[in-house]
Amino acid sequence: MSAQPYDLLVIGGGINGAGIARDAAGRGLSVLLVERDDLAAHTSSASTKLIHGGLRYLEYNEFRLVREALQERERLLRIAPHLIRPLRFILPLAEGSRPAWLIRLGLWLYDHLGGRISLPRSRGVRLDRADLAGVLKPGLTRGFAYSDCWVDDARLVVANAVDAAARGAVILTGVSATAARPAGDLWQVTLAANPNRPPPRQPLPASVTARAVVNAAGPWVEDVLGLTPAAAPAGHVRLVKGSHIVVPRLWPGEQAYIFQNPDGRVQFAIPFLDDYTLIGTTDLIVGDHERDRPAITSAEIRYLCEGVNAFLARPVTDADVVWSYAGVRPLHDDGSADAKAITRDYVLQLARESAPQMLSVFGGKLTTYRRLAEHALARLAPFLPAMSAPWTGRAPLPGGDLPGGDQAAAIAEARLRWPFLDERQARRMVRAYGTGIAAILGQARSRAELGQDFGAGLSAAELEYLATHEWARTAEDVLWRRTKLGLAAPAGTAEKIEEFLKTQ
Numbered sequence: 371m372s373a374q375p376y377d378l379l380v381i382g383g384g385i386n387g388a389g390i391a392r393d394a395a396g397r398g399l400s401v402l403l404v405e406r407d408d409l410a411a412h413t414s415s416a417s418t419k420l421i422h423g424g425l426r427y428l429e430y431n432e433f434r435l436v437r438e439a440l441q442e443r444e445r446l447l448r449i450a451p452h453l454i455r456p457l458r459f460i461l462p463l464a465e466g467s468r469p470a471w472l473i474r475l476g477l478w479l480y481d482h483l484g485g486r487i488s489l490p491r492s493r494g495v496r497l498d499r500a501d502l503a504g505v506l507k508p509g510l511t512r513g514f515a516y517s518d519c520w521v522d523d524a525r526l527v528v529a530n531a532v533d534a535a536a537r538g539a540v541i542l543t544g545v546s547a548t549a550a551r552p553a554g555d556l557w558q559v560t561l562a563a564n565p566n567r568p569p570p571r572q573p574l575p576a577s578v579t580a581r582a583v584v585n586a587a588g589p590w591v592e593d594v595l596g597l598t599p600a601a602a603p604a605g606h607v608r609l610v611k612g613s614h615i616v617v618p619r620l621w622p623g624e625q626a627y628i629f630q631n632p633d634g635r636v637q638f639a640i641p642f643l644d645d646y647t648l649i650g651t652t653d654l655i656v657g658d659h660e661r662d663r664p665a666i667t668s669a670e671i672r673y674l675c676e677g678v679n680a681f682l683a684r685p686v687t688d689a690d691v692v693w694s695y696a697g698v699r700p701l702h703d704d705g706s707a708d709a710k711a712i713t714r715d716y717v718l719q720l721a722r723e724s725a726p727q728m729l730s731v732f733g734g735k736l737t738t739y740r741r742l743a744e745h746a747l748a749r750l751a752p753f754l755p756a757m758s759a760p761w762t763g764r765a766p767l768p769g770g771d772l773p774g775g776d777q778a779a780a781i782a783e784a785r786l787r788w789p790f791l792d793e794r795q796a797r798r799m800v801r802a803y804g805t806g807i808a809a810i811l812g813q814a815r816s817r818a819e820l821g822q823d824f825g826a827g828l829s830a831a832e833l834e835y836l837a838t839h840e841w842a843r844t845a846e847d848v849l850w851r852r853t854k855l856g857l858a859a860p861a862g863t864a865e866k867i868e869e870f871l872k873t874q
Contacts, residue, residue: 375556376402376540377754379580381547381594383407384414385523386716386734387586388530389743389762395537396765397747397758402578403531403539406546406564408847409840410527412661413588414736415851416697418614418638418650421446421454421737422518423484425628426636427714428476433483435715439737440484443519446740447488450521450767451775452804453529456489457520457640459626462497462506462513462681467630470512477516489517505621507683515625520640523736524851525802528840529767530739536768543841544570550583550598550728557583557726568843568871582753584746585721585730589661589700595721595730606703607732608712609657613666613696614650615674616642616857617686629681635710637677643854644794646692649674653709656698664696693857702733716742718749727753769804777801790817795827802853810835824866826858833867837874844868 380391383405391403405411423440424432447454463470477492495515497506535541544567549560556579563574585594589609619641626640635653642648652670671688679685702717716734720727729750734742744760751757772780777800784796788811791799799807810832814820821830828848836842836852845864848871849856855863 373575374400375579375581376400377581377756378402378584378750379404379547379557379559379578379582380584380586382584382586382588382590382731383409383527383531383541383543384412384586384588385410385527385530385736385739386588386731386742387584388527388534389739390584390586390731390746391539391541392530392534392537393740393743393747393760393762394757395534395539396761399754399757401534401539402580403534403541404545404547404561405541405543407567408543408843408851409531409541410524410851413697413699414527415524416612416614416664416695417523417736418612419521419523419640419642419648420457420518420638421521423480423737424714424735425476425480425516425518428479430713432713432715435713435738436480437483438741439735440480440487442737442741443489444484444487445763446521446737447519448775449763449765450526450529450770450804451772451777452769452780452801453526453767454519454521455777455801457518457626458490458624459516459518459628460495460497460502460513461516461628461630462510464510464630464681466632473514477514480516487517489519492516501623502625504683505623505627506681510681520626521736522801522854524854526736526767528852529769532768532840541841542570542574544568544843545574547594547597550600552598552600552726553579555725556581557728559583581726582750583726583728584750585728589658589698591700591730591732595728598728600722607700608655608703608706608709609660610699610701610709610712611654611656611660611664611696612651612699613654613664613670613674614648614694615666615671615691616646616648616693617690618647618692619645620647620682620684620686627681629677631677631680637674639678639682643857644797646857649678649686655709661698664698666694666696670696700733718742718746720749725753769806771805780804787811788814790815798827798853799832809839822866822870824870825860825863826855828853828855828859828863828867830870833870834874837871843871845871 377399380403395401481491544564587594629637640648701712704713706712717732845867
C-alpha cells in the first residue's frame with residue numbers, strides 16, 4: 371500500500387462506492403476504497419435485481435430520474451451483457467387498479483422519455499393467450515407488456531471493483547474508516563480492521579492520507595460525516611426497508627409480472643435462478659437499529675403473499691418461502707411521510723468550502739450508479755485537477771466483451787470449449803463471469819481438473835479465483851453474493867468453503 375497520499379479515498383463498497391472508484395481509477399487518479407464488511411454486503415445485494423427506469427416514479431413526477439435511468443439501462447446493457455439481460459414484464463389490468471388510459475400514457479412516456487432504446491416497446495396484450503394462460507386468475511384477460519432488465523446486483527458491484535483494481539485502485543474489505551481530520555490540504559483518515567471479518571491479507575496502516583474523500587457509506591452516510599467535525603452534515607437519509615421472498619418457480623415462461631396493489635404500491639414477481647420466483651418488495655420506514663441485519667417480518671411475508679395472490683392462479687403461502695432477504699435503502703430525506711413516495715433520486719453534497727473536500731452520497735439506485743459516479747467526480751473536479759475525462763459509458767465491465775453482447779451464443783461457445791459443463795453450469799458461469807470464465811476454467815479438459823467439488827457446480831478452481839481476484843473471504847461472500855449458489859448448495863458446503871478459504 372502506497373505511503374503517498376491517495377487522490378481519492380472512497381468509504382463504502384456498495385454499488386456507488388465501487389462505481390466511483392472504477393471511474394476515478396480510469397481517469398488516472400490514485401484510489402483507495404475501504405469497506406467495513408464485504409463488497410455489496412448490504413443494500414446493493416438486497417435489491418429486486420432490476421435495471422429499470424422506474425415506471426412507477428412517473429406518478430411522482432420524477433421525470434429527470436426516469437429519463438436518466440432509461441438512458442443508463444441502455445448503456446449498462448451494452449457494457450455488462452453477461453450480468454444484465456432483457457426482461458419482459460406483464461402488467462395485468464384488474465378492477466380497482468390504475469385505469470388503462472393512464473397506464474397506456476405512462477408506458478408511452480416510458481418508451482420515449484429516454485430516447486432511442488434497443489428493447490421492445492410496450493403494447494397491449496391478451497393474458498389468456500397460449501404462452502401466458504394459466505398463470506393468472508381466469509378473470510384477468512387484458513394487460514400490457516413492457517421491457518426492463520434483470521441484473522445480478524452483487525456481481526455488478528464486484529465487477530466494478532475488479533475493474534477499479536485492474537486500473538490501479540486499492541480495494542480493502544473488512545476495513546473501517548474510524549476517524550478523519552484535515553491535515554493541511556489532505557485528509558488523514560484512521561483505519562481499523564473489522565474484528566468480525568477475516569483479517570486483511572496485507573499489512574494495514576494505522577492511517578492514510580487523501581486529497582479528497584467520497585462518503586458512499588449508504589445507510590451509514592451520516593455516521594461517516596460524524597467522524598470529523600470538519601465535515602458538516604448537509605443532508606439526511608430516510609431508511610426504508612425493502613423485503614423479498616423466494617418461492618419455487620410459479621410458471622414455466624421467462625416473463626415477469628408487475629402487480630398493482632390496493633395500497634398504491636407495485637409488486638414484482640420475477641423468474642429467479644432457473645428454479646425459483648422472486649417476489650417483492652415492501653416499503654417500511656425503519657430506524658438505525660435495522661441497518662446491520664435487516665430481517666423480513668411475518669407481516670411482510672403475509673403482505674407479499676397476499677399481493678401476488680390477488681392475481682396468481684396458484685396461491686402462494688408462507689410455507690412456500692424457501693429464502694427471504696431484506697435490505698435498507700438509504701433514501702434522501704425529502705420530507706415525504708409515505709415510504710413509497712420518498713424520492714429514489716440521489717443527492718451529492720460537498721461538506722466543505724475548501725480543500726480537503728469530502729463528498730457524501732445520499733440515495734441512489736443500481737441503475738443510475740454509473741451516472742452518479744460521473745456527477746460525483748464532476749463535483750470533485752476543482753479539487754482533483756489532474757483528473758481526465760469521463761469514460762465508463764463506453765468501456766465494458768470485466769467479462770462484458772461478449773461478441774455482439776449475445777449471452778446465448780457465449781453459453782453455447784462455453785459448452786463447446788469445455789464440454790464437461792452441462793447447460794445449467796455453463797449458463798451460470800457465463801452469466802457471472804462472461805468472457806472471464808476462461809480465467810477460471812483455463813485449459814481444463816475435465817471436471818476433475820478443476821479440483822475439489824463443493825457441490826452445486828462450485829469447484830476449487832472457481833473458489834480460488836473468487837478468493838484471489840474478487841475479495842471473497844467467507845462462505846457467505848461466496849454462496850450469497852459472488853455465486854448465488856446458497857439455495858442449491860448441499861448441506862455442509864459452507865463449512866467446506868470456510869476451511870478452503872483459510873488456506874488462501
